Amino acid sequence: MEFPFSIIVNSETETAKVVKLFFNEVNPGNVIALNGNLGSGKTFFIKKFCQMLGINDADSPTFSIINEYAGDVPVYHFDFYRINRLEELYDIGIDEYIYNSEAIKFIEWAELMPEVLPSKHFEIKLEFINNSSRKISIMKHD
Ligand SMILES: Nc1ncnc2c1ncn2[C@@H]1O[C@H](COP(=O)(O)OP(=O)(O)OP(=O)(O)O)[C@@H](O)[C@H]1O
Ligand SMILES: [Mg+2]
Structure with missing residues (x-):
């Protein structure tokens, strides 16, 4: 996979293939920011990625700010959709998570x-095209 990467996929299976390619580019410590409208596939992408680390119960944090998964590599899963104030993130010690060098961190919204x-991160943009098609763009910021 070369960055910037961009593709139109027409099924969940095709999205899963992109996740597999992306998986090879990611190392422990990396931060992956996901943006895109409701239902564009942010959680789907993360779930597929987590499955490759042996994590089968990944889902968006609803009652907490972060979900932690113990996979082959630890994963932190954030969803900023329901965060109202920056202080809520500092209250849970967000930097300790974000700058952890062993875990992979996903941030929806x-x-x-x-x-x-952090300035170094992957940025994944998901665009809804129709029921089964999405545009996936991935940028690497160093
Ligand atoms: N090609 C595709 N790639 C990914 N998901 C797809 C695709 N086609 C259909 N879907 C479906 O789209 C939905 C995406 O939902 P998902 O919860 O991942 O979105 P989201 O971006 O996390 O939304 P939210 O902002 O509400 O958290 C899933 O139900 C998934 O099965
Ligand atoms: Mg989601």
């Missing part, structure tokens, strides 16, 4: 709280 993103 990262664009809502850009302040906490």
Whole structure:
């Protein structure tokens, strides 16, 4: 996979193939920001990625700010959609998570709280085209 990467996929299976390619580019410590409308596939992408680390119960955090999974590599899963104030993130010690060098961190709706993103991160943009088609763009920021 070369960056910037962009593709139109027409099924969940095709999205899963993109996830597999992307998986090979990711190392422990990396931060992956996912942006895109409701239902564009942010959680789907993360679930597929997590499956490759032996994590089968990944899902968006609803009652907490973060979900932690113990896979072959630890994964932190954030969803900023319901965060109202930046302080909510600092209250849970967001930097300890974001700058952890052993875990892979996913952030759904990262664009809502850009302040906490490290300059080095992957940015994944998902665009809804129709029921089964999506545009997937992946950028690597160093
Ligand atoms: N090509 C595709 N790639 C990914 N998901 C697809 C595709 N086609 C259909 N879907 C479906 O689209 C839905 C995407 O939902 P998902 O919860 O991943 O979106 P989301 O971006 O996390 O939304 P939210 O902002 O509400 O968290 C899933 O039900 C998935 O099965
Ligand atoms: Mg989601």
